[in-house]
């Protein structure tokens with residue numbers, strides 16, 4: 095069978111692959127390959143959908159701030175409703191977590207304000223007086239409409255002439271004289287550049303291309319949906335995160351999304367919730383809130399994939415022509431996607447990072463495969 099030829103092949107159509115493919119399709123011929131029948135089946139479809147510029151390491155915060163203008167005004171014929179909905183965020187702490195409260199205040203400065211438990215309870219009456227000692231409030235956090243964001247990029251990609259192939263698993267990658275040949279379960283493709291946006295499978299894709307792994311560790315995180323107590327209107331409640339991130343709770347379409355904020359290392363897979371993590375989640379939530387959990391309406395798990403310094407990798411593999419990494423977005427890959435996609439496409443096309451991203455303090459080196467502290 096003859097190979098299809100294009101400029102760039104993007105592997106993986108989650109938020110990372112879809113967004114960079116859409117950016118690249120403006121000037122290049124791009125093929126987007128996805129193993130599953132639906133893009134978004136893996137981590138992208140399993141997130142808690144939070145946008146918060148105080149969450150994650152500084153590089154992520156910079157990328158998230160640089161994504162803000164797009165979230166606020168996507169200016170796209172493919173977005174029909176708001177991408178962000180104001181939420182607000184409480185960090186809560188027991189009396190034995192005072193050190194973590196001080197460290198957070200030091201780190202985030204004016205980004206958070208301490209409020210009295212009594213006023214926190216006015217907005218979220220389920221907070222347990224005997225559990226919570228201190229509350230920090232951040233106003234700017236918002237819910238992201240993840241599906242609308244993902245669909246925007248997939249539609250923009252197609253509109254710009256890009257070709258998405260679902261049910262197409264990459265099984266072999268060979269170096270050829272002018273770039274790469276990618277062998278899939280659905281035909282062969284050739285291009286000068288391949289973009290590895292395979293999420294938890296990023297190091298597996300590198301192995302297929304005989305490229306050294308970047309040291310990705312997928313970490314399982316569990317989420318449950320439960321009903322609020324009878325008569326509680328939860329939509330205007332803020333998200334609540336334990337100051338040491340041992341649990342969180344967030345309103346979700348009239349229900350409550352709860353998580354034990356687990357980070358269990360896992361092989362890349364179709365992650366499923368484990369009974370023990372579900373039990374730990376229920377225990378932690380019931381201790382902090384007046385929320386007896388009798389029934390779990392829905393549960394799922396997903397893989398948040400990190401490299402050693404917890405920052406994303408967006409850069410060419412040194413010494414290997416045309417192999418570009420776009421992995422390691424960890425627990426922040428939705429909120430940072432608009433800026434990271436623009437950064438990655440600029441680097442792929444040999445351009446400088448967009449000025450607004452540089453202005454947020456993010457450099458090419460911060461994202462590169464060669465930066466210090468990145469385990470190979």
Ligand SMILES: Cc1cc2nc3c(=O)[nH]c(=O)nc-3n(C[C@H](O)[C@H](O)[C@H](O)COP(=O)(O)OP(=O)(O)OC[C@H]3O[C@@H](n4cnc5c(N)ncnc54)[C@H](O)[C@@H]3O)c2cc1C
Nearest residue numbers: 106108109110129137138142144264293396426427428429
């Ligand atoms: C419980 C949970 C809560 C989270 N909460 C948030 C949050 O509040 N805010 C936030 O910003 N982020 C959050 N995240 C993180 C966010 O979801 C991820 O950072 C993001 O979805 C990663 O996107 P991705 O495209 O890299 O990965 P994925 O969505 O996993 O996409 C990778 C794709 O590559 C495909 N693929 C792999 N191998 C192959 C192959 N051989 N051939 C073809 N295709 C292949 C896969 O099928 C998959 O579709 C959360 C994650 C979890 C699990």
